[in-house]
Amino acid sequence: MNILEITNLKKVYGEHTALQDINLTIPQGTIFGLLGPNGAGKTTLIRIINQIIDGDSGQVFFKGEKLSPKHIAQIGYLPEERGLYKKMEVWDQLIYFARLKGMPLAEAKTKVDFWLHKLDIQAWRKKKIEDLSKGMAQKIQFIATVIHEPELLILDEPFSGFDPVNAELIKNEILELREKGITVVLSTHRMESVELLCDHIAMIHQSKLVLSGSLQEVKKQFRKKIFKVSLEPYAPLHLKEDCQLISQGQINTLHIPLRHLNPNELLSEMILLGEIQEFSEIIPTMEEIFIQQIKNHSDE
């Protein structure tokens, strides 16, 4: 089941096209990475999903229904540029955000209690945000995003601005939320967190969708069919031109393209040359795919 289905979405600001023919499906219960350089159109897409702005054409479906104000209660949003009322107390503030999302007062109170307890910060409930440290305020900010128990959580650059301790905390919370079946859309530049967290990704560049699919599929699509082989040679090696010697010594490490062979055939050839220590395919990192995609599509 897909929690979001986006078809032919388009948005133009004056002369500038922010989104063009975006077709995207986000499966329920996954962590979905939304990638792309600054100004690519990510924030515009996120704002449309949050119904802050409207698309010019195309449609967005939430669990098969056309996106409408009643879905606001089921979406949680942590914007890249975020803040809280400085003069408002933690408790009042969280209750306010929960109720704005449509949660009844009694339930909101239980939830706020639950989260303050969970993050072990009950002592702050009567404190004003301006009296909290930045890290403390970040925790409150995160609670404010998830307090109404949304089915879809949209986090725009969640790790920027958070200190490493809080970033770790949020990472764990994200994983925990996925366990509960909540879908998380993660917009970020940080490719290492994409590799670590995301099940699916989509990449937007210059207002167009240039890539989408499950993380594994995407990586498979970009593999160069090069294998890394470490072996203790029986005799000095005579390498073909397209092979690369990475390190030499008692153990030699080589990068060998697959060419017309399949991996098993390559392995059986290698076995004849020495004692195999390691045999693995070189999978491109998301970072490499990201940079390569930007280069490719910028040339167009």
Add this chain to the structure above:
Amino acid sequence: MNKVFLVIQREYLARVKKKSFLLATILTPLIFPTIMGLFLWIAVGEEKGEALRIVEVVDENNLFFLESRDQYAFSFSNLSIEEGKKQVQSGERYGFLYIPKLNLESPSGIIYYAANNPSMSFISSIESGLKRRVEELRMHAAGIDPEVLEAYRTSVSIQAITLNNSGEEKMTDATINYGIGFFTGILIYIFIFAYGNQVMQGVIEEKSSRIIEILVSSIKPFELMLGKIIGIGAVGLTQFLIWIFLIAGVSTIVLGYFGMQMPQQTAMEMANPEMMDLVNMDSDFPHILAVIMEINFIQIALTFVFYFIGGYLLYGSFFAAIGAAVDTPSDAQQFVLPITIPLLIAYFGLFAFVLVDPTSNVSFWLSVIPLTSPIAMMGRASYGVPFFDLALSMSLLIIGFLMTTWIAAKIYKIGILMHGSKVTYKTLWKWIRMG
């Protein structure tokens, strides 16, 4: 709509809970009496504390006499002008009044020399003293005894009564109407500015602290704007209610202290015609009370509340739009100016036209055009406004407020998500057309 109520509640409580609200609410009604008391105290202290001011008078006619009073004393002599001036220059005398030989039919050439610019009241008191003496002399010359004339001097005052087509009579007094119009008009002017500004600051706060994007993912920008304007307006109404109770309470205590009955009670008695006959009509006090009784306070109060709210809503949405368009309060100044202008026009129009002649053409237009009517109409309301004028003005105000809110909402909706871009009138116009 439920969410609008949440925003109203937050905006209201966030302000009412503050200590500064309590302080402002309690202290503001005390500020004006305090300032007046302070001036009075200084003035009294000044008169007591200062040395006697001696003014040298040279009267070439030997006809005039000026009585010393307050801190002024007059010494008469036959010095020359030059000598008199020297006395002022050397500080020996506070001032020097020179009265040349006068033609009593058209006296001129009287000069007063002093180191300091003399006050208006001082000059006019000397003038009236001299004038009285000249008149006396001229009457003597014409064979009229001034005392006889004084005996015939009579005071006449006109009792103004308005008469409507059903024959109902009402006592009126322009001074009281003026006072009410003046007071309520200024109150609305201050309210629009003070609370409109709070709306603007509130929007800027939400925008600059970046709460706004979280808010608009939960609630429509229009609902958010409306909730903020209504919530802050409710704070203002609360403040005024407290003031009314405070003033009523204080006046009860003060009047009680002076051994007087509450004016309302006296007025109630006055309303009884039989009682009225018993009261000495020459005294001003019962007359004023009778006039106050005749004023339709409920109507004025309702009119006041309507224009108070209407005017605030009309301008409040403009203030919200400005707050949304800019990043910092200092950027807001250039946009606040144009909405200050109609308010100032209304404010000066109230004094220059409406209170002076509530039925003139200018007064009519000022009290009908929505941008000026909230202030200007209050100047007319206390005199009584024809039903047609009131209905027209109120409907136009409602239409005006719906229109400004509609325009402001468009600017607001786009502005709140724009950061760091320089906003000009051209951009605002673009946003209005886009929205």
